[in-house]
Amino acid sequence: MPTILGQNQYGKAENRVVKITRDGATHHIKDLNVSVALSGDMDEVHYSGSNANVLPTDTTKNTVFAFAKEHGIESAEQFGIHLARHFVTSQEPIKTARIRIEEYAWERIEASDANSQFIGADEVKHSFVRKGQETRLTQITYDGSSWEVVSGLKDLVVMNSTNSEFWGYVKDKYTTLQEAYDRILATQVAARWRFNWTDDEQKMPNWEKSYEQVKKHMLQAFAETYSLSLQQTLYQMGSRVINNRGEIDEIRFSLPNKHHFLVDLEPFGLKNDNEVYYAADRPYGLIEATILRDGCEPRIPVDLTNL
Known part of the structure; x- marks a missing residue:
C-alpha cells in the first residue's frame, strides 16, 4: 500500500x-x-x-x-x-x-545576622535557592516508653555562582578534569536530623520553629562558606545546625554535585568568561556524611531512602 x-x-x-x-x-x-x-x-x-x-x-x-x-x-x-x-x-x-x-527560578539566600559583621553585604549576592523548594519529611518511632523523631527534607536545590574552587586533588593517567579556581557549586540537598527528645512532654521541641531554623542555618552556611570542596561545605552546613540547635544531636546529608560545565564558545569566535554553562544531570558526584554532636553515636541510616 x-x-x-x-x-x-x-x-x-x-x-x-x-x-x-x-x-x-x-x-x-x-x-x-x-x-x-x-x-x-x-x-x-x-x-x-x-x-x-x-x-x-x-x-x-x-x-x-x-x-x-x-x-x-x-x-x-x-x-x-x-x-x-x-x-x-x-x-x-x-x-x-x-x-x-x-x-x-532562583531566589537569593539571605545572610545570617550573626555573621553580618564578618561578611560584606555584597558577598551573599551569589548564593541562590531554587524556587519551589523542598519536600519536608519526618519519621516517628515509639516503643511504648520512648520516642525517636527523625525529620528532614529533600529536593532543596541551591547554588553558589562563585566562591567555589576545586583543585589539588589526586591525579593519575585517567584524570582529565581541569582544576577550577572559580566554579559554580550547586547541589540538591537531602538531609535527615535526629532529635534528642525522647518522652518528656514539657521539653518537647517546637517542631515548626525547629524545622525553619535548621533550614535557615543550612542555607546560610552554604551561602557563607568559601568552598574548596563540596565536602567542606557539607561539614559547615551540619556543624552550623548542631552548634545552633540544641535539640538536634545528629544530621546526615546526601549531596549530589549538580555539575555546571563551561561551554566552549571559541569555535564560534566567542569568549566565555564564566558566563554560559551546560547544566549536566548525570553522571554526578555524590557526597554523603553524618555530622554528630560530640559524644553521640550515629543512628540515622547511611541510606537515606530507607528512612
Missing part, C-alpha cells in the same frame, strides 16, 4: 543552559531548559536519506549556547524569539521553528 509522509519535525531537546550575568559582586541567574523543533522541506531526508536540507541537531544545540552569550537572556520569551527567528531566516529549507522553554 502506498504511503506518504505526514507532519514531521526534528531538533535538539532539553538543552540545559545556565547564564550568569555578573553585575559587580551581584550575580543574576537565568536557568533554562530549551527544546528546538524545526520543520520544512524535509521530505527527501525521510524518503532517500539525503541530508541536503538538514541543519544538524548538534548545530541547534550550539546555537542555543552561543545566543546565550551573544544576545543574553532577558526573558525566556525574548530568547525563544531570537532563536526561532534565526532558524527560519538563516536556513531556507526551514519553514517553522518551535522553541519550548522551561525556566527554573
Whole structure:
C-alpha cells in the first residue's frame, strides 16, 4: 500500500543552559531548559536519506549556547524569539521553528545576622535557592516508653555562582578534569536530623520553629562558606545546625554535585568568561556524611531512602 509522509519535525531537546550575568559582586541567574523543533522541506531526508536540507541537531544545540552569550537572556520569551527567528531566516529549507522553554527560578539566600559583621553585604549576592523548594519529611518511632523523631527534607536545590574552587586533588593517567579556581557549586540537598527528645512532654521541641531554623542555618552556611570542596561545605552546613540547635544531636546529608560545565564558545569566535554553562544531570558526584554532636553515636541510616 502506498504511503506518504505526514507532519514531521526534528531538533535538539532539553538543552540545559545556565547564564550568569555578573553585575559587580551581584550575580543574576537565568536557568533554562530549551527544546528546538524545526520543520520544512524535509521530505527527501525521510524518503532517500539525503541530508541536503538538514541543519544538524548538534548545530541547534550550539546555537542555543552561543545566543546565550551573544544576545543574553532577558526573558525566556525574548530568547525563544531570537532563536526561532534565526532558524527560519538563516536556513531556507526551514519553514517553522518551535522553541519550548522551561525556566527554573532562583531566589537569593539571605545572610545570617550573626555573621553580618564578618561578611560584606555584597558577598551573599551569589548564593541562590531554587524556587519551589523542598519536600519536608519526618519519621516517628515509639516503643511504648520512648520516642525517636527523625525529620528532614529533600529536593532543596541551591547554588553558589562563585566562591567555589576545586583543585589539588589526586591525579593519575585517567584524570582529565581541569582544576577550577572559580566554579559554580550547586547541589540538591537531602538531609535527615535526629532529635534528642525522647518522652518528656514539657521539653518537647517546637517542631515548626525547629524545622525553619535548621533550614535557615543550612542555607546560610552554604551561602557563607568559601568552598574548596563540596565536602567542606557539607561539614559547615551540619556543624552550623548542631552548634545552633540544641535539640538536634545528629544530621546526615546526601549531596549530589549538580555539575555546571563551561561551554566552549571559541569555535564560534566567542569568549566565555564564566558566563554560559551546560547544566549536566548525570553522571554526578555524590557526597554523603553524618555530622554528630560530640559524644553521640550515629543512628540515622547511611541510606537515606530507607528512612
